[in-house]
Amino acid sequence: MIEARDISVTIGGKRIVSHVDFTARPGEVSAIVGPNGSGKTTLLKALTGELAYTGTVTLNGRDLSAMKAVEVATLRAVLPQATALSFPFTVREIVRLGLIGGRPGVLPGEDARLPERALARVDLDGFAGRFYQELSGGEQQRVQLARVLCQVWAPVLEGRPRCLFLDEPVSSLDVKHQLIIMNIARDFARRGGGVVAILHDLNLTAMYADRIFVLSRGQLAAAGAPADVLNDELIEKVFDCRLKVGALPEGSVPFVLPQSAA
Amino acid sequence: MAEQSIADVGRVMAAEGDRSARARVVIALLCLALTLSVFLSLTSGASDASAVRVIRDWFTGAIPADAALAARDRLIVYDIRMPRVLLGVLIGAALAVCGAVMQGLFRNPLADPGLIGVSAGSSLGAVAIIVLGTTWLAPVTLAFGTLALPLAAFFGGLLVTLLLYAIATRQGRTSVATMLLAGIAISALAMALTGIMIFMADDRQLRDLTFWQLGSLAGATWPKIGTVGPVIILALAAMPFLSRGLNALALGEATAGHLGIPVQRLKYTAIVGVSAAVGASVAVSGGIGFIGIVVPHVLRLAIGPDNRYLLPASALLGASLLLIADAVARTIVAPAELPIGIVTAVAGAPFFLWILLRKRGIIDL
Numbered sequence: 114m115i116e117a118r119d120i121s122v123t124i125g126g127k128r129i130v131s132h133v134d135f136t137a138r139p140g141e142v143s144a145i146v147g148p149n150g151s152g153k154t155t156l157l158k159a160l161t162g163e164l165a166y167t168g169t170v171t172l173n174g175r176d177l178s179a180m181k182a183v184e185v186a187t188l189r190a191v192l193p194q195a196t197a198l199s200f201p202f203t204v205r206e207i208v209r210l211g212l213i214g215g216r217p218g219v220l221p222g223e224d225a226r227l228p229e230r231a232l233a234r235v236d237l238d239g240f241a242g243r244f245y246q247e248l249s250g251g252e253q254q255r256v257q258l259a260r261v262l263c264q265v266w267a268p269v270l271e272g273r274p275r276c277l278f279l280d281e282p283v284s285s286l287d288v289k290h291q292l293i294i295m296n297i298a299r300d301f302a303r304r305g306g307g308v309v310a311i312l313h314d315l316n317l318t319a320m321y322a323d324r325i326f327v328l329s330r331g332q333l334a335a336a337g338a339p340a341d342v343l344n345d346e347l348i349e350k351v352f353d354c355r356l357k358v359g360a361l362p363e364g365s366v367p368f369v370l371p372q373s374a375a
Numbered sequence: 376m377a378e379q380s381i382a383d384v385g386r387v388m389a390a391e392g393d394r395s396a397r398a399r400v401v402i403a404l405l406c407l408a409l410t411l412s413v414f415l416s417l418t419s420g421a422s423d424a425s426a427v428r429v430i431r432d433w434f435t436g437a438i439p440a441d442a443a444l445a446a447r448d449r450l451i452v453y454d455i456r457m458p459r460v461l462l463g464v465l466i467g468a469a470l471a472v473c474g475a476v477m478q479g480l481f482r483n484p485l486a487d488p489g490l491i492g493v494s495a496g497s498s499l500g501a502v503a504i505i506v507l508g509t510t511w512l513a514p515v516t517l518a519f520g521t522l523a524l525p526l527a528a529f530f531g532g533l534l535v536t537l538l539l540y541a542i543a544t545r546q547g548r549t550s551v552a553t554m555l556l557a558g559i560a561i562s563a564l565a566m567a568l569t570g571i572m573i574f575m576a577d578d579r580q581l582r583d584l585t586f587w588q589l590g591s592l593a594g595a596t597w598p599k600i601g602t603v604g605p606v607i608i609l610a611l612a613a614m615p616f617l618s619r620g621l622n623a624l625a626l627g628e629a630t631a632g633h634l635g636i637p638v639q640r641l642k643y644t645a646i647v648g649v650s651a652a653v654g655a656s657v658a659v660s661g662g663i664g665f666i667g668i669v670v671p672h673v674l675r676l677a678i679g680p681d682n683r684y685l686l687p688a689s690a691l692l693g694a695s696l697l698l699i700a701d702a703v704a705r706t707i708v709a710p711a712e713l714p715i716g717i718v719t720a721v722a723g724a725p726f727f728l729w730i731l732l733r734k735r736g737i738i739d740l
Contacts (some may be wrong), residue, residue: 163629186635196626199482200680205392207539213623214635229390241392 115140115160115307119168122152122159127278128234130166130331131157137324139274142298147328148352153311154194154280154326161191161278173273187216189276190264198245198255204256205241208232212264218267218275227266231259236293249283256284258294261309268306276307284313285307292374295321296346309317319343320372327351378538398684401677405691409464412698416460419702420709424639426452459606463701466592466660469607471650471693472614473626474667475674475685478620480645481551484675486669488653489541491558493532495565497657498588500531504585506572525602525658532654535561536646582733590716592665592701599664603655610652618682625680663716665723666693672730680704 117135121128130152137143145153159166160179162185170177172188190211198207208228211217217224232240235255240248245256258279265275279298283291291314298308299321312318316324319339327335327342329351335342348356362368417426429452432445470488477486488494504527508516516523521537540588544555576584620641632638656663670693671685678684700718707713 161633163632182632182637183635189633191630191633193627193630196630198625199484200625200678201675202625203392203394205390206394206679206681207626209393209633210623213619223599226390228392239391241390243392308572362642 114243114274115170115309116174117160117168117170118154118157118270120156120170121153121167122164124155128331130159130328132168133328133331133333134336135160135326135333137268137307138274139276139305139307140302140309140322142302142320142321143324143326144316145309145311145328146313146318147334151255151328151351152331153328155331156282157278157309157311161189163191170263171257174278183214186214186264187275188265188273189278190261191278192258192261192282194280195250195361196241196253202245203241204232204237204243204245205229207245207256208241208259208263211260214264216270217263218270224263227263228259229361230263231266232256234262235259235298236290251287251290254282254285255290255294258297262297265306268301268304272303274307274330276309279300279310280306281311281313283317288369292371295371313347314371315343317371335365394679394683395681398678398681398688401674402684402688402691405688405695408695409691409698411703412695413464415701416463416698417456420451420456420497420705424669426456428457429453441526449560454597455595457540457702458597458600459592459701460698461591461600462595463698465600465604466656466663466696467666467697468611468690468695469656470663470697471670471689472611472686473649473653473656474693475671475682476614476621476645476649477667479617479624479682481555481625482625484672485668486555488649489662489664489667490562491554492535492562492565493650493653495562495569495658497532497654498533498662499565499566499569500527500529500534501525501587501658501661502569502572502584503527503531505587506580508518521598524535525599525655528658529603529606529651529654531565532650532657535565536650540643540646586663586714589705589714590661590718590719591712591714592660592697593712594659599659603659606655607652610648611654613644613648614686615683617641617648618686621645621682622680646731647654649687652701661714663697665719665727666697669723669727670696672727676703707735 115135115137116135120130120133120135122130123289124149133156135156140328145156147153155164158164160170162170172180172185177185208231211231212227217227219227229241232238235258237252237255237259240252245253248256261277265277268275277298282298283372286294295317298310301325302308312322322339325337325339325342326333327347334351335347343358345356345358348354348358425448429448458645473488477488477491478484480486501524504512504516504524508523515527518527538605539554539557542557573581573584620631620636623634623636624638628638671689674685674688674692678688697715697719700722701715702713704713704718
């Protein structure tokens, strides 16, 4: 459980996030949405302790700033937007780095094959021996997700829920893999873990999120269940775009929604 | 090709993409290579002294027929070649490991202790003793004697590193980019000051300076090893504890932290260790280039960038290569000898370029 109160982040004299309250519950997918530059990633970095913030963040009831890196790493894993490497690591070597903290939450001996299992989950079976740098952006993103999954393989460890932080996990993926990744996130939550994801696709958000936090110019514009939050008025106010929620296109313009997935 | 068959062995034994079995084979081979290099270095040189004979006599306790010749041989082997070989092993290992650690820390395969100014600071300290040792710095040379130069080089390197660290650290976080840029500026300043001293130097000093700046193991003595050996051994012994952290750091500082690595402590340990080892190395052997960049680079191609294997393998290969380079430097123009820095640069630079051209696809600079 992540609980953040009155979070503000100032970078270079400019306030990027101001007075945001945020709660992510175990068993739920919490989505952060908002236009470019609204402070989504900055908020996520404050919640993971990567950026200095004012206010309080607690992880399972304990103050994040008072916890050691090792302790925090057993309770949550973080997927950044993109990760560039300058050394020729193989895919397996990268995924294995997720096991560095040593608490994946599997039976002893099972962790040796965990990289392969994680790769299979993100639909990268057979990629273990490839060089990371030779993969496409979307494939690299899935390799990183496999690494993150290794770190917190069991969503609950010793009775304590663990959390996945995902910064735009599907932004560079094709539609098939968008669904695979979002299903992994939902599955993680169903088995008792918490998921905090920054998303851009409002349809995917509506489909997968249990709770949405809408950011606008660094402030919380709305928070709640998708059905309560996503309405015409909010979209126009926050995204500066006159769109109708739930309206079908006229005539014969084709449209494909993730919700139609069989 | 031998390398290819090793690769095949590794592939059969381990999971796909796991190069650790292959790395172990390579490390075993490098141990063998180092043993051979040590033997080669002990037995070759400008004189016809036979290390084999000396060692055999020592073991069997036999009394040699020609006592004077045997005494000379013992002197050459025990007091000239052995300290030199030991120094070569220490410095070769230190330069290669420090290169690998710096590259891991800066997440850049081109990073090198020479790059962030540690070597330049050490050079300045040493040059100051050579040029000003009889005038302004006379008290220092008087107090420390022959150890004044190594100590000055060591403290020059350490001073630069502490200065860099102070500049690049704000609120407990060290910015690698700031440190790199500050290192370039401090390097330039140290080199300019060195230049002023070269300008002030007389002819004899100039020859000393040039020889030292090109690098050489010629000054190896047991007392010098007694001074720098413990520093280098301590620094190298700390490095394996950094390997997991350096692996995680390849993903970026933030991600390393998310994986549970205490990033600040890792960076601090790496920086202090590297400056101590490099300062000590430069102090006794001058500037020996390319070991720190070529060795880790070649090994990354062979066994991958996993520092758990890269660091020990670098130590072994760096030591072997420096011994071989030193053997070449001692024998190619015997009885004179070439500065070893020339040998490592002449062999290392073209080799490095060749690797870059051949493997450009995988190594993204």
